[in-house]
Amino acid sequence: MAKLAFPISEYIQRQRNFYSKLPKDTLLIIPANPSAIRSNDVHYPYRANSYQMYLSGWNSEGAVLTAQYIDGNWMTSLFIQPKDVTMEIWEGRRIGTERAVSEWPIDEAYSLNDLIPKLEGFLEDCKQVHLIQNLSSEVDNLINRTLTISTTDPSSILDEMRVYKSNLEINMMKQSAELASNAHVLAMQASYSGINEFELQAVIEGYFISKGSQWSYPSIVGGGDNGTILHYTQNNCLIEDGDLVLVDAGCEIEGYASDITRTWPVNGKFTEPQKEIYDLVLNAQEATIAACQIGNSWESMHEAASDVIARGLIDLGILNCSFEEAIGKNRDGEFRKFFMHGAGHFLGLDVHDVGGGRGTDPGPELQAGMVLTVEPGLYFGSWRSDVTFPQKYSKIAVRIEDDILITKTGPVVLTKNCPKTLEEIENIVGN
Ligand code: GLY
Numbered sequence: 001m002a003k004l005a006f007p008i009s010e011y012i013q014r015q016r017n018f019y020s021k022l023p024k025d026t027l028l029i030i031p032a033n034p035s036a037i038r039s040n041d042v043h044y045p046y047r048a049n050s051y052q053m054y055l056s057g058w059n060s061e062g063a064v065l066t067a068q069y070i071d072g073n074w075m076t077s078l079f080i081q082p083k084d085v086t087m088e089i090w091e092g093r094r095i096g097t098e099r100a101v102s103e104w105p106i107d108e109a110y111s112l113n114d115l116i117p118k119l120e121g122f123l124e125d126c127k128q129v130h131l132i133q134n135l136s137s138e139v140d141n142l143i144n145r146t147l148t149i150s151t152t153d154p155s156s157i158l159d160e161m162r163v164y165k166s167n168l169e170i171n172m173m174k175q176s177a178e179l180a181s182n183a184h185v186l187a188m189q190a191s192y193s194g195i196n197e198f199e200l201q202a203v204i205e206g207y208f209i210s211k212g213s214q215w216s217y218p219s220i221v222g223g224g225d226n227g228t229i230l231h232y233t234q235n236n237c238l239i240e241d242g243d244l245v246l247v248d249a250g251c252e253i254e255g256y257a258s259d260i261t262r263t264w265p266v267n268g269k270f271t272e273p274q275k276e277i278y279d280l281v282l283n284a285q286e287a288t289i290a291a292c293q294i295g296n297s298w299e300s301m302h303e304a305a306s307d308v309i310a311r312g313l314i315d316l317g318i319l320n321c322s323f324e325e326a327i328g329k330n331r332d333g334e335f336r337k338f339f340m341h342g343a344g345h346f347l348g349l350d351v352h353d354v355g356g357g358r359g360t361d362p363g364p365e366l367q368a369g370m371v372l373t374v375e376p377g378l379y380f381g382s383w384r385s386d387v388t389f390p391q392k393y394s395k396i397a398v399r400i401e402d403d404i405l406i407t408k409t410g411p412v413v414l415t416k417n418c419p420k421t422l423e424e425i426e427n428i429v430g431n
């Protein structure tokens, strides 16, 4: 049965902080994530909305969270699936409004059946709405019908809060990182030449499930050329003797994600060209982790990674150009042909967590309490018709990804127990 991830005081603190940034004449509405159909009567497993989980710890399907300022106090309400024996026989027990009010950090709980009439009443007492749109068409339609009301998206206020993890959140993320590290170790040990990608996926995800966890994103297990596909998830090919496998897999505990990538030779021995690329990516990763210091810009991480990668690609004879051309004016030079993604992203209740730094967003300065990934990679697909590189690097894909907590005393690698030096990996694969 569902329960709160943290003591109630954690959520009350978050609510107080958030509400202090809202105008008092507003109605806050955060609907649930809609459920998604996989095929006909079969749904995808439900994942609650991260903002709702953050503010109330509620992670059962379909709820709508509201808050409004009444008689000098902010009142938090949840509209939830009502107790209903027939529905519970088919779909599982429901918490119900009484238990919701006594055990969750909310003041009132109502049946979802009463949502629209209740919201109509709430709207009479407010002048504006803070609403996360495009989650509930029922709520969106109601607000759109109320023409006199202005609507603001509250996510940016919540994002600024979510980017700083509390001690309880950090502790949860450490557990998530530890579990995912163990899973990678088990997969390294289970590896052999000719293993199928799905066997490694099964080792990892079976371990997550055996610990009451689950993946935080579909696992990527790419052998040889498949490792050069950034979002590869088919995971159904044999991995040949001499090939590397790139495994990007993380889990979720109480919604908090880990995100780890490791790359290893399935036969337990790196070839010389594989070692060269691995070493280069590892050097770039370590330089990037070293740049994860309070006060550094988000961009400084990408600069640290790309400096090492660009220099290394020239030294290995993969790029035949100057360092300036390799880097490019806007860090978009020749190195981008082989390192196409960002150096990292924030991590938390979402694997690509809120807080900025994605795409063209410049991201914030790094501060204590932020958790992010550092994940440089290099990819030399034999199938690439758009680039040339020495044949010996063909089919090599290496990404190394760790989860990093920014602290006053420097970066703390939450995934430090996941082996990553050449020597550590060669000692563990197949053993
Ligand atoms: N696993 C998704 C990512 O590394 O960003």
Ligand code: MN
Binding pocket: 259, 345, 373, 375, 401
């Ligand atoms: Mn990542």
Ligand code: MN
Binding pocket: 248, 249, 259, 260, 261, 401
């Ligand atoms: Mn990843």
